[in-house]
Amino acid sequence: MMWPSIALLAFVTAQRLGELVLARRNTAALLARGAREVAPEHYPLMVALHAGWIVGLWLLAAGRPVELFWFALFMGLQALRLWVLATLKGRWTTRIIILPGAPLVRSGPYRLLRHPNYVIVIGEIAALPLAFGLPLYGVVFSLLNACVLLIRVKAENAALESAMILK
Template identity: 85%
Template sequence: MMWPSIALLTFVTLQRLGELVLAQRNTAALRARGAREVAPEHYPMMVALHAAWIIGLWLLAPGRPVEPFWLAIFMGLQALRLWVLATLKDRWTTRIVILPGVPLVSSGPYRFLRHPNYVVVVGEIAILPLTFGLPGYATVFSLFNAAILHVRVKAENAALKSAMILK
């Protein structure tokens, strides 16, 4: 039965495309308020990684059974993603954009984690392939994602410190 895997892949693909539109809109609005982007050089690699991850899943996952246990965890990650988006509102973007003089958000999931959105992404990169029974795929993309996030989190934390937003 192909429809469960196709439905899940369609959901994730549309979600990612919608997020790109939202991120572009929010980034433009933040820049209009005086924000600046930091460390943009890694962004194309991050987009390429996520695109390759989704394309690869479209090639490998259709027709594979959807594992209910992993699907439940993946859906839990979606709830956390919505919590992050609702908390950040117009400050959420896929780029590192610093708005000087504006304090960090410290409500919602940010009360518990400095980078909850990255926790969601790390989980999704691993869990969605596991949902389709693809542990090797999950491992390979998790390693690539870890490398990009290492660069990204380091750059973001440095930018926040230099803007005197993060102590």
Template identity: 75%
Template sequence: MMWPSIALLTFVTAQRLAELVIARRNTMALLAKGACEIAPDHYPYIVALHTAWLIGLWVLATGQPIQLFWFGLFMLLQVLRLWVLATLGERWTTRIIILPGAPLIEGGPYRFFKHPNYMIVTAEIATLPLAFGMPFYALVFSLLNAAMLTIRIRAENAALKSAMILK
């Protein structure tokens, strides 16, 4: 039966595309308020990584049975993802955007973790392939994502520190 895998992959694809639209809108609004983008050079690689992850899932996971434990965990991560987006509101973007003078967000999941969005994305990159019974795929993309996040989190922390809003 192919429709469950197609439905799940369609959901994730639509979600990611909608998030790109929201992120672009928020980025433009922040830049209009005087914000600046930090370390944009790695951004195309992040987009390429996530695109390859999703395309690969479409190619390899379509028609695969869905393992309910991993599916349930993935759906829980979607709730947490929405919590992050709601907490950041107009400040949420897929780029590193610093708005001078704006306070650091400390509510929602940011009360508990410094980078909850990256934690969720890391878990998603592993969990969705595992839901399709693809542990090697999950491992490969998790390692690639870890390398990318090492660069990104360093750049983001440096940007926040230089803006004197990192505690």
């Protein structure tokens, strides 16, 4: 039965492409309001990582059975992702954008964690390959993602600190 894996991969691909459109729109709106992008040099690396993750899954996972536990975990993470998007609204973007004078969001999942979206992405990058029975793939991309997130979180925290948003 190929269609469950194809449907799941199509869902994830459409979701990520939709998020890129939303992020681009939100970024443009924030920049028009006087925001500035910080540390853009790591962004191509992050895009390459996520694109490679999806392309590799299409190559290796299409047609494989979907393991229900990992699928359910992945879908639970999607619900949490929607919570992040709903909380940040127009401030959600895939880039590090600082809007001077804007307070740090401290509602929704941000009451619990400083970077909930990154925790969700960590889970997704591991859970989706596991849903297809590809544990080594999940480990490799989790390690690559950890490298990118070390750069990203450090840059984001420094940007927020310099904007005197974090205390």
